[in-house]
Amino acid sequence: MSESNENLKRTPLHQVHVDSGARMVPFGGWDMPVQYSDGIIAEVKSVRNSAGMFDVSHMGRVYFEGSGAAYFLGTILSANIPALKIGRGKYNFICNSEGGVIDDAMVYRVSDEKYLLVVNAGNYDVDLEWITPRFESAMDVMMSDVTVETAMIAVQGPKAVEILNGMTDGQASGIRRFRVGQAEMLDVNATLCRTGYTGEEGFEVIVPAGKAQELWNTLKTSGVNECGLGSRDVLRLEAGLPLHGNDLSTDTNPFEAGFGRFAYFQGENYVAANALKHFSESESTRRLVGFKMVGRGIPRAGLNILSVTDPDKKIGEVTSGTHSPTVDAAIGLGYVDQNSAEIGTRILIDVRGRQVEAEIVELPFYRRQ
Amino acid sequence: MYPDDLKYSKEHEWVRVDGNIAEVGITVFAQESLGDVVFVELPAAGSEVTQFEKFGEIESVKAVSDLFSPVGGKIVEVNESTADSPEVVNEEPYGSGWLIKVELSDMGQLDELMDSETYQSTLD
Numbered sequence A: 001m002s003e004s005n006e007n008l009k010r011t012p013l014h015q016v017h018v019d020s021g022a023r024m025v026p027f028g029g030w031d032m033p034v035q036y037s038d039g040i041i042a043e044v045k046s047v048r049n050s051a052g053m054f055d056v057s058h059m060g061r062v063y064f065e066g067s068g069a070a071y072f073l074g075t076i077l078s079a080n081i082p083a084l085k086i087g088r089g090k091y092n093f094i095c096n097s098e099g100g101v102i103d104d105a106m107v108y109r110v111s112d113e114k115y116l117l118v119v120n121a122g123n124y125d126v127d128l129e130w131i132t133p134r135f136e137s138a139m140d141v142m143m144s145d146v147t148v149e150t151a152m153i154a155v156q157g158p159k160a161v162e163i164l165n166g167m168t169d170g171q172a173s174g175i176r177r178f179r180v181g182q183a184e185m186l187d188v189n190a191t192l193c194r195t196g197y198t199g200e201e202g203f204e205v206i207v208p209a210g211k212a213q214e215l216w217n218t219l220k221t222s223g224v225n226e227c228g229l230g231s232r233d234v235l236r237l238e239a240g241l242p243l244h245g246n247d248l249s250t251d252t253n254p255f256e257a258g259f260g261r262f263a264y265f266q267g268e269n270y271v272a273a274n275a276l277k278h279f280s281e282s283e284s285t286r287r288l289v290g291f292k293m294v295g296r297g298i299p300r301a302g303l304n305i306l307s308v309t310d311p312d313k314k315i316g317e318v319t320s321g322t323h324s325p326t327v328d329a330a331i332g333l334g335y336v337d338q339n340s341a342e343i344g345t346r347i348l349i350d351v352r353g354r355q356v357e358a359e360i361v362e363l364p365f366y367r368r369q
Numbered sequence B: 001m002y003p004d005d006l007k008y009s010k011e012h013e014w015v016r017v018d019g020n021i022a023e024v025g026i027t028v029f030a031q032e033s034l035g036d037v038v039f040v041e042l043p044a045a046g047s048e049v050t051q052f053e054k055f056g057e058i059e060s061v062k063a064v065s066d067l068f069s070p071v072g073g074k075i076v077e078v079n080e081s082t083a084d085s086p087e088v089v090n091e092e093p094y095g096s097g098w099l100i101k102v103e104l105s106d107m108g109q110l111d112e113l114m115d116s117e118t119y120q121s122t123l124d
Helices: A014-019 A040-049 A069-076 A121-136 A160-167 A209-221 A229-238 A273-281 B028-034 B107-112 B116-123
Strands: A023-027 A030-035 A052-055 A060-065 A089-095 A101-111 A114-119 A142-145 A150-156 A180-185 A188-193 A202-208 A225-227 A286-293 A304-307 A314-324 A329-337 A346-351 A354-361 B013-018 B021-026 B037-041 B054-060 B064-068 B073-078 B100-104
Touching: A014 A030, A014 A209, A030 A229, A040 A052, A040 A225, A040 A229, A052 A209, A052 A229, A060 A069, A060 A121, A069 A114, A069 A121, A089 A121, A101 A121, A101 A180, A101 A188, A114 A121, A114 A188, A150 A160, A150 A209, A160 A202, A160 A209, A202 A209, A229 A314, A229 A329, A286 A346, A314 A346, B021 B028, B100 B107
Parallel strands: A052 A225
Antiparallel strands: A023 A030, A052 A150, A060 A114, A060 A142, A089 A101, A101 A114, A150 A202, A180 A188, A188 A202, A286 A329, A286 A354, A304 A314, A304 A346, A314 A329, A346 A354, B013 B021, B021 B100, B037 B054, B054 B064, B073 B100
């Protein structure tokens, strides 16, 4: 318990987690549940087979509103904001002027001139340090941070839509994938984003902070399993989704990470336009790949990737790894030299001195049926 | 949770002594702290271990931890079932989830270990 709990922020669901027997850990400045009593594997299975929920209230939620909102967001996000239709969401990057990834984010056009930006908890401070000075010179746009006054719960899994339909008089299923809408829920107006970070169907539901516990308990009664950050990390990795801080950073650009399609750089006065244009036109020296272990061992972030033909030669580094209960194999993501990045290539993972063979495979590791 | 017939180390391993053979595993506290065990790396039978030194690794979904042998000597048997079914360490840490059996080089080493009551007092 190296990080003092006293300085950690708490979501409106903190007490609910503690009462449920969750193991709490510091994450991005927040005291968050990493797992509940049944364990990470059981939580992963509940999301793949039924429905699970995650308290994601620690993620930053900021609204931008006004006739200048689209233009302003277009100058800081790697998405074609003026082309984003009302009710739609888009995955994008907050890049610095060198094209490095400060954060990955979701942006939703909630109404005509109102946008919601959702960012990672751990990057919230640096995101705002980057955005705020630019916002100060922007015209006709208001910024309102609702991270503290609201809660966000991700409900994910094959039964998620049905369960939320039951709580919204059927309104939930009317919101299609990657879209956002409003629905009456527990006598308040909730914002439902049909997105997630698990590879399953589901929603991320935003309600006033005061309604968070009631929503959580109602979902629990409806059969939704409580899940923590541990299973969330396994689920996102199985789905081939990157984690900023591991697979993305200011030292990586979206193209070498394989996410060039989410790196729109033709926006008017977009801060990273030149850098991203350059990366889009030039061959990367390395590439983010997915791999499965062939030998016995679990890849972990930071382990070296070596050449099979020349085990003294480092050709890359693992950025994420775990044992996947869904595909029943040890899996990982990592950057390797471009000429070793082809599907089917054998590589070695240096597991603390043991060189264990792995094979580069297509992403995602898991795709829902 | 912490049987009286076992001896315990501060690294949360247990020892069950039968003659000069010591069976070694991890405690309930250790397996609960780790969470779901998904991988166990053990040395080969016939190799030597030194008391309180690393003899293997155990991995949960989230993290890797070193295994420290509570006793020294020659490893006479390793629990092969942990390779295919590492979850036995969670399910039966004092039974089928044992890890290695060691031929004790010095019975006096057992005096360096704690009894159940003393071990439990270190967990509070």
